[in-house]
Amino acid sequence: MSDANSNPPSSAALLSSKGEIKVWLTATGLNVGLFMVAGLLLLITWNGLSVFWPQPVSEFTLTSQKDGSPEKIAGIITKQQTRRSAATGQAIEEIQIFTGNRDAYGLAFRFLDQSSLASTTLPSDYIVAERSEYG
Amino acid sequence: MQSAESPEPLRDPAAPPRSPSPVPERFMVSKGVLRFDRFMTYVILFGGIGIIAAVFGIFVFIGSVIWPLFQSPTLTPLRELPLATSGTTLVGLDERSELPYSYDGSADLHFHSESSNVSQPLGLEPGTQITFWRQDRLNDRILLGTQDGRVGFVDISFTAKQSSPKAPRSVTGSLKLAPWLALNNPAPVESLDYASQGERKLFGAIVNAPEGPKLLVVGQRQKKGLMGAGKLEATPPEDLTPLLAGARPIRVLLPGTADAIVVQTQTNELLYLFRAPSGWEVRQQLKPFADIATDITVMDFLYGDVSLVLGDSKGNVRILSLNVPPGSDRRLFAETQRLQPLDAPIRHFVASRRNKSFVVAGDTQCALCYATTGTVRSVLDLPYTVRSLCLDAKAEHLGIVDSDGTLHLNTVHDPHPEAGWRTFFGKIWYEGYSEPKWEWQSTGGTDDFEPKLSLVPLIIGSIKGTLYAMLFAVPIALLAAIYTSQFLSASVKRIVKPAMEIMASLPSVVLGFLAALWLAPIIETKVPSILLLILSIPLSAMIAGSIWIRVPLHQRNRLPRGAEFWLLAPLMAALGYLAWLSGPALESLLFVAKLPDGSQIADFRLWWPQFTGLPYDQRNCLVVGFMMGFAVIPVIFTIAEDALSNVPPALTSAAEALGASRWQVVRTVVLPIASAGIFSALMIGLGRAVGETMIVVMATGNTPVVDAAGRLLFGDPGLGGGLFPLADHWNIFSGMRTLSANIAVELPEAAQGSTHYRTLFLGAFALFLMTFVLNTAAELLRQRLREKFKIV
Secondary structure, three states, X not given: OOOHHHOOOOOOHHHHOOOHHHHHHHHHHHHHHHHHHHHHHHHHHHHHHHHHOOOOOEEEEEEEEEOOEEEEXXXXXXXXXXXXXXXXXXXXXXXXXXXXXXXXXXXXXXXXEHHHEEEEEOOOOOOOOOOOOOO | OOOOOOOOOOOOOOOOOOOOOOOOHHHOOOHHHHHHHHHHHHHHHHHHHHHHHHHHHXXXXXXXHHHHHHOOOEEEEEEEEEOOOOOOOEEEOOOOOOOOEEEOOOOEEEEEOOOOEEEEEOOOOOOOOEEEEEEOOOOOEEEEEEOOOEEEEEEEEEEEEOOOOOOOOEEEEEEEEOOOEEOOOOOOEEEEEEEEEOOEEEEEEEEEEOOEEEEEEEEEEEEEEOOEEEEEEEOOOEEOHHHHOOOOEEEEEOOOOOOEEEEEEOOOOEEEEEEEOOEEEXXXXXXXXXXOOOOEEEEEEOOOOOEEEEEEOOOOEEEEEEEOOOOOOOOEEEEEEEOOOOOOOOOEEEEOOOOOEEEEEEOOEEEEEEOOOOEEEEEEEOOOOEEEEEEOOOOOEEEEEEOXXXXXXXXXXXXXXXXXXXXXXXXXXXXXXXXXXXXXXXXXXXXXXXXXXXXHHHHHHHHHHHHHHHHHHHHHHHHHHHHHHHOOOHHHHHHXXXXXXXXXXXOHHHHHHHHHHHHHHHHHHOHHHHHHHHHHHHXXXXXXXXXXXXXXXXXXXXXXXXXXXXXXXXHHHHHXXXXXXXXXXXXXXXXXXXXXXXXXXXXXXXXXXXXXXXXXXXXXXXHHHHHHHHHXXXXXXXXXXXXXXXXOHHHHHHHHHOOOOHHHHHHHHHHHHHHHHHHHHXXXXXXXXXXXXXXXXXXXXOOXXXXXXXXXXXXXXXXXXXXXXXXXXXXXXXXXXXXXXXXXXXXXHOOOOOHHHHHHHHHHXXXXXXXXXXXXXXXXXXXXHHHHOOOO
């Protein structure tokens, strides 16, 4: 509807600038809306399709000792978050890893504090296999 | 519509232009068209009437479901039976009121069938004289106290026989006398009660000993083993008279927990004795009718043994309930309800074994009452004087014995005693609560649970959810609509508009799922980032706009129409990302909470409750508002965009020709003319937000809370306290339960025809009424807007 922009520059340059900032403000509405749509579709696609791709298995060497040598554990990182220590209230960075093997460890997921990790490597010789029921 | 039957062209070039034709056949409409026209008229008429009928059909259905909630109970006389007993009579009914029984303290109990009276001996050894007898509250059991200080009970059981489904039933009663327990005080028993709590059983009695009345308890323990209930072992009687401090006890009551006694004294005082681990103690002493100085005439427990019903000599009925008052750590009695007084002194009482209904009677008046709401539901004025009352186990039959010894059986029909305006919209002091409250808690773990059916928390939840959804969605949708319709080039608009509308195609269960599992945990720890992000969006537009107006006009004009949109995107993204990252910095600057040990910690989740005194939930209105945005934004956007696009170009061109800038055109011409359409868009969006269910069910935690918001809406005198009285009322960081979510969650569990079921429909009706009122008001306003800015 507004044809002011396609007209040749006039002396009324200042006049046509009136409310330009508000025009830009209205543009934010469209931007936010489109960002919401795109973000949601991407989010669903990403989380949905990631099922089809195997995740890298990391090997964590812990600072704690087990049987005289540093404890090692392998798993897929599923979450990284901050938690508050119940005792001191300090923020603690922690990761959640999927270890599987519930029959061996009792739990399929495990939380590790970042501070308890001595080193993290991505060895190439781990495989993740899914066992069927009673398999 | 072009008709096939008219072969001539519409305009005949050969005919003179203005010659009046006597038979203007070419102007006549073909029969086919007319037939189709008529047919369509009926189809449309049928469709229109059908829609109206369907809507009214819904009303009629909802109305028919909720109507019984507001009906008064009916008491209809069933039959009359002369009793064989005289004097102080106790009556009881079997399951179907086929074989009433009566007892008057003699050695026999009488069963009265329609045709015959059968007396059956209790099995007392000769010489036993019964001095006190009363009906057990829960069972067909008569508690007995003797002249020589023994207590016991007789159980009554019924067996029904029916040889074939069509043959008449024959019901016979049988008695079983329990072993007597001695109180070790050979004096007549004046009052007695018995409580059995699994292993622990307890008798409480008052005996009129020569040295003065005594309050005694005697207990029994029953060991439960693998082989079922074991033998009963009696514990020695205890004398609790010293606890009374000289007061003369006249009545005892034992709650089913068998760990307490309520004693009424001659001075109209109640003593609440409790068995603490160290022994019996007086927990509470109170005078229920101290303000009017009347005598307590009736005292008994209601179903559940948490509330006491007290009647006095002036016809007043008051209900005391156990609760933990603020600042205390033990349950004490407090007056929760006062009923409308009867004309006569209260003499008789019987409680339902199903709910909190009870019947009180005095002289010739009899009243059916409900304790939770404190209402007298029905009053019967009888042509005879009441001597005794009884209710059957299902509270379907009320038996009234008159002074001539005739039992009048009445059918009680009161399917929804707990319903009423007070229940749904008023504050009620429920059992176990320390103050009157609006509460929705429709089901409980036990049978004696009191349903709490206040719609207020749900109405507030609906308003709150809608409010936050609209707060988020309206600015985005309207700004986007203005920009898309007025400043965006047509080719981009063709892509952008359907893209925004994709939002509406997402099923709300997906949105709810994402809100609950993905968004809520993110938002929980990132509130400062979100606050900054919200600020960064208009800020980026202002920065971009300020730079833009400094660019010379001829350079600006080189950019195509709608360039702002993609020029702004990277700036918004960059600023937004920066805002997101600087959230923790803002948190450590502003939102520092103090820990109990004195240290300070920057955490919004801890800071919010400390600063405002309001709770912080993970599933809060912020999450719901954002996710509801996905449902509401496309609706408002599409309709508003259409309204804005339909403003005649002649008007905008005229404004531009007069020298208005493009924003001035929008503000002064486009917005007023499109205002009616924009208003419709907002109303339809609002309707969507009010009725939205799935997102709310999944993302709000579904707790029916009334926080300060409710107090503001429903007028609480204690309003306006706290540090931030206004912020206090619409806590964005708490959950809620909306009317629609409530129906979705509870309707599958509600028994059809129950009060709960009907109340859910009442919630639906309330929801409908809310939207109806709102939409009607909006429509009136829209009409006015349309009149005001009429173009043609």
